Amino acid sequence: FFLLPPPFCERPKVDAERQKTLALKMPMELTQSRIQKIWLPNDNRPALPRRSCGPQLANSPTVIVMVGLPARGKTYISKKLTRYLNWIGVPTKVFNVGEYRREAVKHYSSYDFFRPDNEEAMKVRRQCALAALRDVKQYLTEEAGQIAVFDATNTTRERRGMILNFAKENGFKVFFIESVCNDPTVVATNVMEVKLSSPDYRDCNSTDAMEDFMKRINCYQASYQPLDPDDYDRELSLIKVIDVGRRFLVNRVQDHIQSRIVYYLMNIHVQPRTIYLCRHGESEFNLKGKIGGDSGLSNRGKKFALALNKFVEEQNLKDLKVWTSQLKRTIQTAEALQLPYEQWKALNEIDAGVCEEMTYEEIREQHPEEFVLRDQDKYYYRYPSGESYQDLVQRLEPVIMELERQENVLVICHQAVMRCLLAYFLDKSADEMPYLKCPLHTVLKLTPVAYGCRVESISLNIEAVNTHRERPEEAKKGPNPLMRRNSVTPLASPEPTKKPRINSFEEHVAVSSALPGCVPQEVPTQLPGQ
Amino acid sequence: SPSRELTQNPLQKTWEPYDNGLPAGHSAQRGVCMTNCPTLIVMVGLPARGKTYISKKLTRYLNWIGVPTKEFNVGQYRRDLVKKYKSFEFFLPDNEEGLKIRKQCALAALNDVRQYLSEENGHVAVFDATNTTRERRETIYKFGEENGYKTFFVESVCVDPEVIAANIVQVKLGSPDYVDCSNDEATEDFMKRIECYKNSYETLDETLDKDLSYIKIMDVGRSYLVNRVMDHIQSRIVYYLMNIHVTPRSIYLCRHGESELNLKGRIGGDPGLSVRGKEFAKSLAQFINEQNIKDLKVWTSQMKRTIQTAEALGVPYEQWKVLNEIDAGVCEEMTYEEIQENYPLEFALRDQDKYRYRYPKGESYEDLVQRLEPVIMELERQENVLVICHQAVMRCLLAYFLDKPAEQLPYLKCPLHTVLKLTPVAYG
Numbered sequence: 035f036f037l038l039p040p041p042f043c044e045r046p047k048v049d050a051e052r053q054k055t056l057a058l059k060m061p062m063e064l065t066q067s068r069i070q071k072i073w074l075p076n077d078n079r080p081a082l083p084r085r086s087c088g089p090q091l092a093n094s095p096t097v098i099v100m101v102g103l104p105a106r107g108k109t110y111i112s113k114k115l116t117r118y119l120n121w122i123g124v125p126t127k128v129f130n131v132g133e134y135r136r137e138a139v140k141h142y143s144s145y146d147f148f149r150p151d152n153e154e155a156m157k158v159r160r161q162c163a164l165a166a167l168r169d170v171k172q173y174l175t176e177e178a179g180q181i182a183v184f185d186a187t188n189t190t191r192e193r194r195g196m197i198l199n200f201a202k203e204n205g206f207k208v209f210f211i212e213s214v215c216n217d218p219t220v221v222a223t224n225v226m227e228v229k230l231s232s233p234d235y236r237d238c239n240s241t242d243a244m245e246d247f248m249k250r251i252n253c254y255q256a257s258y259q260p261l262d263p264d265d266y267d268r269e270l271s272l273i274k275v276i277d278v279g280r281r282f283l284v285n286r287v288q289d290h291i292q293s294r295i296v297y298y299l300m301n302i303h304v305q306p307r308t309i310y311l312c313r314h315g316e317s318e319f320n321l322k323g324k325i326g327g328d329s330g331l332s333n334r335g336k337k338f339a340l341a342l343n344k345f346v347e348e349q350n351l352k353d354l355k356v357w358t359s360q361l362k363r364t365i366q367t368a369e370a371l372q373l374p375y376e377q378w379k380a381l382n383e384i385d386a387g388v389c390e391e392m393t394y395e396e397i398r399e400q401h402p403e404e405f406v407l408r409d410q411d412k413y414y415y416r417y418p419s420g421e422s423y424q425d426l427v428q429r430l431e432p433v434i435m436e437l438e439r440q441e442n443v444l445v446i447c448h449q450a451v452m453r454c455l456l457a458y459f460l461d462k463s464a465d466e467m468p469y470l471k472c473p474l475h476t477v478l479k480l481t482p483v484a485y486g487c488r489v490e491s492i493s494l495n496i497e498a499v500n501t502h503r504e505r506p507e508e509a510k511k512g513p514n515p516l517m518r519r520n521s522v523t524p525l526a527s528p529e530p531t532k533k534p535r536i537n538s539f540e541e542h543v544a545v546s547s548a549l550p551g552c553v554p555q556e557v558p559t560q561l562p563g564q
Numbered sequence: 565s566p567s568r569e570l571t572q573n574p575l576q577k578t579w580e581p582y583d584n585g586l587p588a589g590h591s592a593q594r595g596v597c598m599t600n601c602p603t604l605i606v607m608v609g610l611p612a613r614g615k616t617y618i619s620k621k622l623t624r625y626l627n628w629i630g631v632p633t634k635e636f637n638v639g640q641y642r643r644d645l646v647k648k649y650k651s652f653e654f655f656l657p658d659n660e661e662g663l664k665i666r667k668q669c670a671l672a673a674l675n676d677v678r679q680y681l682s683e684e685n686g687h688v689a690v691f692d693a694t695n696t697t698r699e700r701r702e703t704i705y706k707f708g709e710e711n712g713y714k715t716f717f718v719e720s721v722c723v724d725p726e727v728i729a730a731n732i733v734q735v736k737l738g739s740p741d742y743v744d745c746s747n748d749e750a751t752e753d754f755m756k757r758i759e760c761y762k763n764s765y766e767t768l769d770e771t772l773d774k775d776l777s778y779i780k781i782m783d784v785g786r787s788y789l790v791n792r793v794m795d796h797i798q799s800r801i802v803y804y805l806m807n808i809h810v811t812p813r814s815i816y817l818c819r820h821g822e823s824e825l826n827l828k829g830r831i832g833g834d835p836g837l838s839v840r841g842k843e844f845a846k847s848l849a850q851f852i853n854e855q856n857i858k859d860l861k862v863w864t865s866q867m868k869r870t871i872q873t874a875e876a877l878g879v880p881y882e883q884w885k886v887l888n889e890i891d892a893g894v895c896e897e898m899t900y901e902e903i904q905e906n907y908p909l910e911f912a913l914r915d916q917d918k919y920r921y922r923y924p925k926g927e928s929y930e931d932l933v934q935r936l937e938p939v940i941m942e943l944e945r946q947e948n949v950l951v952i953c954h955q956a957v958m959r960c961l962l963a964y965f966l967d968k969p970a971e972q973l974p975y976l977k978c979p980l981h982t983v984l985k986l987t988p989v990a991y992g
Contacts, residue, residue: 062836062837062845062873062875062876064836064868064872064875071866072866072883073866073872075875263787280791280792281790281791281792283787283788283789284787284788284789284806285786285788286786286787287806290942290945293803293806293807293945297799297803297806300790300793300799328925360578360579361579362579365579365581369568369570369581377578377579390925419834425885428886429935439796439799
């Protein structure tokens with residue numbers, strides 16, 4: 035029997051009087067949970083939400099309402115924000131009304147559908163919005179969702195008023211995110227990046243599609259009522275993102291999670307850039323099969339460092355930042371690059387506590403129970419006096435935030451750390467994260483594209499030991515599925531409620547997000563003669 | 565070419581490259597290069613809008629997270645120059661003598677800013693004055709450009725008369741300017757002082773100032789306008805300013821009750837409470853009850869001793885791993901005698917620079933501050949909170965609230981079975 039992390043928003047019915055009585059009777063008896071190593075009171079009374087990472091990020095569920103004309107980045111923001119929130123452990127889901135519309139109206143003919151005088155279409159569009167809101171309600175009240183992102187234009191006060199009423203009836207908080215942009219270049223770029231390949235324009239050529247879409251935008255302009263925090267909307271909680279982040283207007287941030295959302299939105303940008311993730315070169319401990327520690331590079335590891343230097347040169351990047359952990363092996367690797375680098379303690383490998391510097395055989399011998407527990411729930415499992423993947427995510431959050439701010443960055447880190455970072459970029463769930471493949475001597479090159487991230491795996495062709503352990507067969511069955519259903523394992527952004535059509539544009543993009551466990555595509559080495 | 569040799573710094577345990585036995589120019593140790601060039605923060609706003617409050621608080625925060633910051637209050641320069649303040653007439657827009665002196669003071673302050681940022685290794689300077697005209701702000705911006713500083717404006721706009729009146733009562737009546745006045749006289753004079761600025765006040769403008777980096781804070785944080793955040797430190801400053809509030813509240817800091825290892829003189833570990841420690845927990849419950857605190861949040865670490873202490877309170881509490889005691893690495897669960905015996909060099913090094921000293925395979929106070937930053941940020945957001953933590957952790961938190969520098973932080977007194985009650989008042 036082991037404890038699963040309780041739902042984020044679970045509010046156990048705690049009777050204050052009863053709790054006080056119990057507190058007096060029970061002389062502070064605690065037991066440490068076996069997987070997460072959390073101290074809990076003995077008597078099985080409903081303890082408080084046992085999220086290990088601190089404050090109640092949100093009490094009531096929140097509906098985030100996107101606002102803006104088409105091609106202003108609403109869906110981009112929705113997806114990215116959702117990915118971030120899920121990664122930090124806040125169950126979040128996007129509800130894109132456009133997708134509901136595509137389900138309802140099988141074939142899109144032209145912008146005429148969006149004309150304000152098209153009564154039939156207006157009816158359909160309104161129904162789609164209501165259907166989406168019904169699903170929002172289900173997600174937040176019955177599926178343990180914490181945040182629902184309602185992705186639609188929501189450009190009229192009337193529509194926003196309807197959503198506010200809906201939220202009020204259900205006890206949800208509302209936070210508006212408006213994207214305002216009048217720069218025609220930006221709008222045109224957006225249209226090209228993500229609209230031309232939309233299912234709506236499957237049968238069109240680019241020019242026709244562009245022309246139709248611009249007319250579509252026009253349909254909304256006359257009735258567009260931007261958020262007005264100075265007057266009409268002064269009581270609402272909102273952020274207005276102006277000109278792709280040049281300027282922000284923030285009104286009435288209510289709680290911690292809204293504050294984090296604002297901070298995140300203010301740090302992201304859309305400049306093209308590349309992020310490179312790799313591990314240190316093979317270390318002496320790797321050779322011995324020992325985990326953790328602070329050993330130096332093996333001979334092959336040093337070769338990798340040199341190969342990495344060559345690789346970086348060939349990438350011919352402008353202004354590459356290089357980050358390492360504070361462990362010797364990543365620093366030695368960076369030294370070969372002959373570039374300035376920054377050491378982050380937060381990038382140190384997962385702390386294996388009492389198991390540091392042991393081989394897996396030694397762990398199995400000396401800590402047999404721990405060995406088994408880890409395979410049962412590798413994300414939440416915390417080494418005795420050490421860390422869990424969940425702890426890693428918390429300590430890596432500032433790294434992610436800074437990566438969002440930066441442009442070209444090479445992060446030289448460690449296996450567990452790299453898995454956490456990769457899971458963020460590729461939107462992998464907590465369940466998948468500890469099993470992502472991050473082999474030694476391989477660089478993962480990440481490029482933002484459309485709504486996601488393209489990943490290229492580049493092996494530098496230097497031999498190294500394999501440190502990857504697959505999910506064991508027995509553990510694959512997992513714990514009691516009934517229990518699992520009620521728990522909230524932080525998810526990857528869940529599949530949209532309406533199944534995307536076979537030819538969904540989402541498949542053309544970000545192949546990474548469609549792959550089951552991460553199987554980075556093998557790309558032939560780019561180093562000749564190796 | 566062979567890599568430079570890496571050697572581990574004995575104090576901080578960080579790996580640094582050496583070339584032919586000499587330290588080579590190397591990587592930044594802190595996670596992120598917070599500031600490339602120095603930053604000049606320029607406050608903007610009518611009197612009694614909280615500029616000095618924000619300046620001091622922001623300066624305290626930045627210093628605590630390790631960014632050398634100093635504030636320069638032009639009013640202070642004026643008080644040093646004009647020994648005795650007579651009346652608001654000094655601030656009349658047509659008072660040529662007054663204007664001359666005030667400009668002189670501003671320039672003197674800017675001169676000190678330059679010295680601090682360019683010669684004394686300061687990273688951030690906060691220029692605290694009204695700076696209400698575009699002309700004055702342009703002068704300052706040019707000064708920043710000439711010296712290679714990035715400039716970031718922080719404007720506080722507030723029209724709520726109650727807020728302004730409260731500010732005056734909190735911090736103006738006790739000002740040296742009004743030491744010989746009654747409260748009524750002082751208030752009346754100060755209101756006229758504010759009037760002197762109003763006609764020439766040019767708020768930061770969406771169009772005219774569109775290329776400047778700034779945050780406009782409206783109505784004590786109800787809303788914000790943020791323009792052109794340039795870099796990491798500005799982003800952190802904005803985040804901080806958006807999380808602080810002025811609602812009265814109290815923060816209670818204490819350690820867990822005495823633990824079994826405390827009794828044995830051993831550090832670290834994850835022991836439970838001793839008998840006396842349990843007594844303390846019960847007393848704490850009583851104390852909290854008597855304080856009659858509205859909506860108290862209780863936070864603990866994830867170590868047994870703080871949780872046991874919280875359990876006695878009979879109220880909900882939240883466990884934070886980042887509130888765990890400093891990790892003493894290989895010295896965990898040792899007595900200081902054992903450490904001295906087994907690791908004499910480490911023992912000596914720790915006393916040399918207790919703030920930066922990192923235990924082998926453990927942490928330093930400096931590491932603690934970095935991991936506690938989210939706690940501080942959340943404490944700023946919250947109202948009444950009781951934090952049940954540990955000695956080193958409590959010292960770090962206390963240093964933030966009491967503005968203690970790194971050298972003093974590891975020696976702050978945080979005895980067992982003692983609660984520190986912190987209440988914001990005036991500027992501190």
